[in-house]
Amino acid sequence: MAAGAAASRPRIALLPLDDRPVNVLLPQDVARVGGYSLDVPPERILPSYRQPGDIAELAAWLRERALDPATTHLVVSLDMLCYGGLIASRISEDATTVALAQLDVLRRLKRERPGLVISAVSLVMRASNSYSAAEEPGYWTSYGKELHALGGAVHRLDASSDDVSLSELTDVPAEIVSDFARRRVRNHIVNLTALTLVDEGAIDFLAVTADDTATHSAGSAEQQWLRHWMRFLPAGDTVLMYPGADEVGAALVARAIAQTAGARPSVRVSCREPGGLDRTPPYENVPLSESINRQLRASGASLAEAHAEADAVLVVHAPDPERHDMFGGHPDRHDANAVERTAAAVREELGRGNAVAVADVRYPNGADAELVRALGRAGALGELIAFGGWNTAGNTLGGVIATTVAALVGRGASDRDARRARSAVRQALLTRLLDDYAYQAVVRSEDGPALFPDHLPVADDEVVARAERAIADRLRDTLRDELPGEDWTLTSLRLPWRRSFEVELTLEPSER
Incomplete structure (x- = not known):
């Protein structure tokens, strides 16, 4: 670099x-x-x-x-x-x-x-292919899936010269379609x-x-x-x-x-899942390999050839071929072979002395808990320079790659700045593990219905406060018992949009 x-x-x-x-x-x-x-x-x-x-x-x-x-x-x-x-x-x-x-x-x-x-x-x-208006115009509760389908139907007609009337494509009222279409035109x-x-x-x-x-x-x-x-x-x-x-x-x-910094870090990609990089992840429209290449370029890095020397290795836990979702469609089983292949790749790359980041894109909306546990048992979690597994493949990749690029630049700083950068790497790593694994994959999946009785943002202040306390307690236990966070303390946690989808964590070094 x-x-x-x-x-x-x-x-x-x-x-x-x-x-x-x-x-x-x-x-x-x-x-x-x-x-x-x-x-x-x-x-x-x-x-x-x-x-x-x-x-x-x-x-x-x-x-x-x-x-x-x-x-x-x-x-x-x-x-x-x-x-x-x-x-x-x-x-x-x-x-x-x-x-x-x-x-x-x-x-x-x-x-x-x-x-x-x-x-x-x-x-x-x-x-959105849903009837949730939480982040959409109010009419999404009645016509969301139909509007999503209409967009696909119109797209399929792009190569056609036939005149097709709107009434042939959808039963959604014209005034709703007009509002939706005008917003799209503006954007x-x-x-x-x-x-x-x-x-x-x-x-x-x-x-x-x-x-x-x-x-x-x-x-x-x-x-x-x-x-x-x-x-x-x-x-x-x-x-x-x-x-x-x-x-x-x-x-x-x-x-x-x-x-x-005048840097262009090189990153090699390792994926042990046969054909894993060729899969198109859920909620996306291009193969994973294309997303990785463009995310690297957007972050100021370059893609290294397979087996070539590189500044870091991005180990990818490939999308589940059955396209399960961690939340709302929780997979009823984990693929032990896929977990072991990815964990083995991490162990081998670390054993060669490489800087290693893990992009867990197995499932949307949460990390693969079995992978995190396998890496924990191997003592590999604390050796990573970045981890991500929180949402769609694109969201996960961007966060992991960005942190990896920044970490590689930080390593080239002066001794004092490099020490600060190493501390920041550990803080960022633990934040993602607490959020993507401990919260998204475990607490939200297991306790979500009990903690969040309302699908939309929770109106009751006491319900929100109770959920925040319960989540913080569970995450503190995880930080103490499962993650390499012995020198860090979870000092605060809140639900910024009063819903289960995201948490805001604050980690600080423990007093000695």
Whole structure:
């Protein structure tokens, strides 16, 4: 890995996708692992669940950070800049012109500070295959699955010249379809305009990502249209498009860290599951191997050839071929052979003295508990530089790869900074193990129905407080009894959106 030592640590500013821990705290963990400072907006101007952030104040904050000479990189979620957050991008009534005016903020900043590096991410709007309106317009409770199916039906017609009326495709009322379609048009225009900002030079790097998609869907069709313009525009070949959402802020922070350090880490991928990298994970639309390659590039790393020397090895626990989900469709058995193959790969790579990270993409919505336990029995958990297994394959890969890239940069720092980086690596590792394994795979799967009587965000404060106490107690037991966290203490835990899907953890070194 070629790297140059920075005379001083410049600052990176992040405008996150929303206020959840994975979008605010994970990028900060990545920055600490690399030995860098990360600025994020104050909580008061960020969104809070379905309440959007203040786009005027967010733009003002971004401008303030951009004009600070110490800031060398901006990492910008266009969904936050244009709409006030992820959910706002799906439910807000803002006109297309309002969103486009927010993109002009980036043009102005680039004119004022041409040397400022601006990396951005923009999402292709999802169409959840569910009847949950928790993160969607209210009509999703009645028509969500039908709208998802409609997107797939229209996509299949793309190569046809036949005239097909809407009534032939769906029974959803026209006014509902119209509202859904207009929102998609608005967001698609923003994505197209983002491509032109790359071609203008106002954005230095753009990732276009999509979550909860399928091979045939409204989002997949829009990705094809975007790819057309990526091929047409001279700078379009620098844009990356791949499955993901919540992890991209962390990936682009890692990219900024690597660029600042003059580093391009090389990562070799190891997957012992036959054909595992060729599988398309649930909720995604491309094979795992493509996602890994693009996630590495987005994070500022390169993919090393099989068996080649590399700065780190990413061991991948491949997707379950039966496409089980850890939560809501908990697999009734674990594949002991798959677990042993992955655990053996980790042991062998560590035995060769390699830096090893593990991307557990076996199941969405939680790590494979048997894999974590197998690695624990082998004494391998504490030797990893990164671990992830919390959500979709794209979300997991982005977090693991970003942390890996930052850790490799941190190792090249001065002795004092390297010691801090090692401590940050352990903190980030334990945070993911507590969240992805102890909470998502164990507590949420086993105790979720008892702790969370309501499917939607819990209204009763006492129920929330009781759940937070119970979860914290279970995680403290796990940290003490199963994980290599003898020098760390879980100091706080909360449910930021008052639901079971995510927890916010705080770990601090234990007093001696």
